[in-house]
Amino acid sequence: MSILVNRIQGADAESIDAIRAAFGIDTNKSIVTQYFEYLHNFIKGDLGVSLTNFPTKVWDVLAQALPWTIGLMGLATLFSFMLGTMMGIFVAWRRDTKLSHTILGLFLFIRSFPYFWLGLILVYFFAFQNTIFPLGGAYSIRYSKADGWDYILSILYHGLLPGLTITISSMGYWMLMIRNNMINVLAEDYILVAKAKGLPLNRIKTYYAAKNAILPSVSGFAMALGFIIGGSIVTEIVFSYPGIGFMLFQAVQQQDYPLLQAIFLFIAIGVLIANFLSDIMIMILDPRVRDGSK
Amino acid sequence: MESLVLKITDLEAGYVTKGGDFKAVDRVSFNLKKGEFLGIAGESGCGKSTLAYAILNLLEDNGKIFSGSIHFKEKDLVQLSEKELTQIRWRDISMVFQSAMNALNPVLTIEDQLVDVILAHHKKLAPKKAVERAAEMLELVDITADRLKAYPHQLSGGMKQRVMIAMALMLEPEIIIMDEPTTALDVVVQRTIIEKIADLRNIFNFSVIFITHDLSLLVEISDTLAIMYSGEIIEYGPADQVYSAPIHPYTKGLMDSFPPLTGELIEFGGIAGKPPDFLKLPSGCRFHPRCSKKMPICVSTVPDFEEIKTDHSASCFLSKPGSNQPTTDLK
Amino acid sequence: MIKDMFRLFFENKKALSGLIILICFIFVAVAAPLVAPYGPKQNEMDGKSFPLMDSPSPRHILGTTHAGYDIFSRLIHGTQLTLGVGLTTGIITTFVSLLVGLFSGYMKGPIDDGISFITNVFLVIPSLPLIIVIASYVPMRGVIPIIFVLSITGWAWGARVVRAQVLSIGEREFIKVSEVLGERPIVIVFREILPNIISLVMATFFTSTIAAIIGEATLEFIGLGNVAAVTWGTMLFWAQNNGALLFGAWWWFLPPGVCIGLLGTSFALMNFAIDEISNPKIRKR
Numbered sequence: 074m075s076i077l078v079n080r081i082q083g084a085d086a087e088s089i090d091a092i093r094a095a096f097g098i099d100t101n102k103s104i105v106t107q108y109f110e111y112l113h114n115f116i117k118g119d120l121g122v123s124l125t126n127f128p129t130k131v132w133d134v135l136a137q138a139l140p141w142t143i144g145l146m147g148l149a150t151l152f153s154f155m156l157g158t159m160m161g162i163f164v165a166w167r168r169d170t171k172l173s174h175t176i177l178g179l180f181l182f183i184r185s186f187p188y189f190w191l192g193l194i195l196v197y198f199f200a201f202q203n204t205i206f207p208l209g210g211a212y213s214i215r216y217s218k219a220d221g222w223d224y225i226l227s228i229l230y231h232g233l234l235p236g237l238t239i240t241i242s243s244m245g246y247w248m249l250m251i252r253n254n255m256i257n258v259l260a261e262d263y264i265l266v267a268k269a270k271g272l273p274l275n276r277i278k279t280y281y282a283a284k285n286a287i288l289p290s291v292s293g294f295a296m297a298l299g300f301i302i303g304g305s306i307v308t309e310i311v312f313s314y315p316g317i318g319f320m321l322f323q324a325v326q327q328q329d330y331p332l333l334q335a336i337f338l339f340i341a342i343g344v345l346i347a348n349f350l351s352d353i354m355i356m357i358l359d360p361r362v363r364d365g366s367k
Numbered sequence: 368m369e370s371l372v373l374k375i376t377d378l379e380a381g382y383v384t385k386g387g388d389f390k391a392v393d394r395v396s397f398n399l400k401k402g403e404f405l406g407i408a409g410e411s412g413c414g415k416s417t418l419a420y421a422i423l424n425l426l427e428d429n430g431k432i433f434s435g436s437i438h439f440k441e442k443d444l445v446q447l448s449e450k451e452l453t454q455i456r457w458r459d460i461s462m463v464f465q466s467a468m469n470a471l472n473p474v475l476t477i478e479d480q481l482v483d484v485i486l487a488h489h490k491k492l493a494p495k496k497a498v499e500r501a502a503e504m505l506e507l508v509d510i511t512a513d514r515l516k517a518y519p520h521q522l523s524g525g526m527k528q529r530v531m532i533a534m535a536l537m538l539e540p541e542i543i544i545m546d547e548p549t550t551a552l553d554v555v556v557q558r559t560i561i562e563k564i565a566d567l568r569n570i571f572n573f574s575v576i577f578i579t580h581d582l583s584l585l586v587e588i589s590d591t592l593a594i595m596y597s598g599e600i601i602e603y604g605p606a607d608q609v610y611s612a613p614i615h616p617y618t619k620g621l622m623d624s625f626p627p628l629t630g631e632l633i634e635f636g637g638i639a640g641k642p643p644d645f646l647k648l649p650s651g652c653r654f655h656p657r658c659s660k661k662m663p664i665c666v667s668t669v670p671d672f673e674e675i676k677t678d679h680s681a682s683c684f685l686s687k688p689g690s691n692q693p694t695t696d697l698k
Numbered sequence: 699m700i701k702d703m704f705r706l707f708f709e710n711k712k713a714l715s716g717l718i719i720l721i722c723f724i725f726v727a728v729a730a731p732l733v734a735p736y737g738p739k740q741n742e743m744d745g746k747s748f749p750l751m752d753s754p755s756p757r758h759i760l761g762t763t764h765a766g767y768d769i770f771s772r773l774i775h776g777t778q779l780t781l782g783v784g785l786t787t788g789i790i791t792t793f794v795s796l797l798v799g800l801f802s803g804y805m806k807g808p809i810d811d812g813i814s815f816i817t818n819v820f821l822v823i824p825s826l827p828l829i830i831v832i833a834s835y836v837p838m839r840g841v842i843p844i845i846f847v848l849s850i851t852g853w854a855w856g857a858r859v860v861r862a863q864v865l866s867i868g869e870r871e872f873i874k875v876s877e878v879l880g881e882r883p884i885v886i887v888f889r890e891i892l893p894n895i896i897s898l899v900m901a902t903f904f905t906s907t908i909a910a911i912i913g914e915a916t917l918e919f920i921g922l923g924n925v926a927a928v929t930w931g932t933m934l935f936w937a938q939n940n941g942a943l944l945f946g947a948w949w950w951f952l953p954p955g956v957c958i959g960l961l962g963t964s965f966a967l968m969n970f971a972i973d974e975i976s977n978p979k980i981r982k983r
Contacts, residue, residue, distance in 0.1 A: 182959065184966065185965075271488060273487060276483065306826055361473060
């Protein structure tokens with residue numbers, strides 16, 4: 074118990090209070106003692122029994138769904154961050170070219186669509202019209218873990234469309250973030266000095282501009298990881314992907330309180346960890362933060 | 368006869384705006400000899416920074432060089448491609464920027480920033496040697512080598528500026544342009560920096576173009592002085608002469624603006640008015656609206672920049688023989 | 699200064715195109731009954747029933763739904779509610795963000811701490827799960843609950859941004875001058891600080907509205923809106939529930955999405971333009 078509390082204590086104190094308060098809002102039993110009892114049970118691994126999937130324990134339901142969500146959303150968020158950031162750096166570095174204007178416009182457009190709708194379109198064109206990809210599910214029922222490589226391929230196969238949906242729709246966010254930041258950084262004096270030094274443009278682009286511009290993006294990325302658990306709901310619904318989001322939706326519809334509570338607990342933990350990670354990342358990357366806790 | 372390192376002829380540079388082309392540097396010409404210390408003084412906005420950036424072709428966004436030439440060792444810097452310029456930059460001509468506050472990259476160590484410029488120009492050099500060189504340079508500006516691993520935010524303002532000077536010397540260039548290097552620092556530190564620059568010059572014998580609005584700094588240390596007003600050089604000559612016997616009324620006004628610390632209390636001059644708006648330049652001599660010695664010819668005709676005494680030139684009708692006759696056009 | 703900003707806004711190509719698109723949509727929303735060929739729940743005319751789940755035809759440009767309603771007409775009529783809910787939520791959210799941010803940022807001290815704490819609570823919770831949970835617990839189904847839910851979860855981000863800006867402006871000298879002159883806080887906040895953050899407020903409004911429109915569509919899509927109401931979101935709900943995808947009825951699920959996208963793009967364009975105007979470094983050279 075103390076280990077967990079210490080770990081939570083290590084994160085941003087503000088967030089902890091926020092989570093506690095939020096958790097209190099959503100939980101049905103918001104009495105303090107019951108709250109601690111619940112935590113106590115949590116450590117023991119006992120989250121109660123799911124109402125809908127009776128008599129399956131909540132923990133089992135979650136344990137099954139969690140890997141799918143973390144895998145899908147985690148990878149998709151990672152890719153969208155990497156691709157989006159790279160493109161944003163490019164768009165900011167070569168500001169006045171037609172290509173960068175086109176890319177900007179394209180992503181502005183894509184971001185305006187609800188991402189579940191993008192998912193629908195992708196399903197329509199690639200799964201329905203052309204049956205390149207499956208319509209849903211995490212993997213083909215034909216396979217199971219025992220089938221090894223086939224199983225894994227099937228997972229990848231099924232995960233591609235939902236993953237693509239999330240990646241494409243979130244890429245714009247990262248791109249815009251770093252583009253704006255790069256533009257501000259490029260106006261700084263040290264960039265001019267770097268040019269005056271006759272440094273190769275590539276070095277200026279990466280070590281002088283991007284390295285400075287990327288700081289808020291990285292912390293934003295860590296925060297985004299915290300939202301993985303909650304953010305996949307609609308995608309999982311559209312693709313019938315058996316992740317936490319899907320479970321959440323079902324739980325809401327069927328008023329499965331224990332499951333709901335547990336999911337929110339996990340969301341809370343996820344956000345806490347993400348906050349913590351975000352602070353660490355900033356400390357690693359920004360030497361100014363390392364020295365002063367002003 | 369010492370050789371020329373820089374020959375600037377009729378340089379016009381400035382900014383393209385919706386209201387027209389702003390010529391911050393309007394037909395400026397001067398030469399720089401090896402080892403010479405040229406001080407360029409003038410009010411804010413007279414174009415001196417633009418001049419500094421133009422030499423290395425660093426004008427960005429809507430800034431550009433409109434016409435003229437900048438000859439460095441047979442090559443015209445205005446005509447060079449970006450690739451050729453990249454080689455010359457820092458290796459032959461380097462620069463110390465105005466505010467070191469932001470001139471250093473916050474996420475790289477001092478060592479990284481000193482070393483990367485050597486490695487960029489001497490690609491085959493062993494990194495270790497480059498680090499040694501960086502340490503040497505830091506010692507020359509009185510910074511201990513242990514500060515190499517420090518980050519810019521860990522240094523004081525004065526230290527940062529000294530790092531910039533060390534950085535400017537890394538490749539032992541022929542010319543170092545200094546754009547108001549001491550403006551952001553307090554007076555005591557200013558003095559140390561100026562003295563340090565003088566010491567370094569004795570060791571390396573580089574030429575300096577030192578730009579400032581504070582004439583008092585320049586007077587002791589410069590060989591030559593150029594006074595800029597509204598984009599033009601209106602007086603140019605040996606420092607002691609320009610100081611003791613200024614020709615142009617503007618120069619006189621500048622000299623009078625700095626009270627000496629010692630000596631008797633004298634009437635404190637100043638120069639009334641403000642520099643002209645580039646969209647509405649005055650006719651004739653640009654300074655005439657503020658000049659106490661204005662004559663009718665000053666309003667109608669632009670004065671030529673001519674040598675009045677040996678090596679000492681100015682553009683003012685007052686200095687010409689017979690200029691006190693108000694009606695004659697002396698051109 | 700505000701006049702200049704508006705002038706810059708209208709001169710900006712992006713802003714102009716965004717505005718034009720928005721005006722078109724508003725026009726369609728207002729003139730819906732006149733523009734649409736049929737009523738939104740009309741499934742017969744002159745005694746003849748409309749075909750069910752029909753593909754596009756001259757009489758029904760975008761085909762019909764499972765109940766025989768004309769999709770094109772529903773699209774047009776749906777503009778009203780979709781736009782209405784989106785704009786209303788956007789306005790409410792911006793208003794709340796603005797007030798909270800202004801107050802918190804200017805007052806500082808314990809008031810600021812308290813408000814910031816509440817703001818953080820709302821910020822830290824991932825919005826979608828929260829929205830879904832709240833929406834499903836609210837007994838009513840409909841447009842008002844959606845506005846309510848989206849506003850409750852949406853104001854925090856804007857409030858934090860406004861607060862940060864107010865804090866930095868509050869340090870500027872002209873504010874100190876007003877304080878020394880003895881101006882009352884309310885006057886300072888509204889006369890001195892507010893005009894300086896207008897562009898930020900507008901950016902917040904555009905962002906909030908896009909988020910509201912997408913949020914609204916998302917909620918309706920999973921069935922948490924009033925499924926009997928006619929909005930683009932509920933159209934998508936019905937399309938999904940009747941297997942439009944499997945049926946290949948692209949004319950059903952494509953148009954509502956495209957409209958949402960266009961509307962969102964118009965706001966995004968205007969938002970982008972505001973960014974350019976207020977931050978000279980981003981402005982096109």
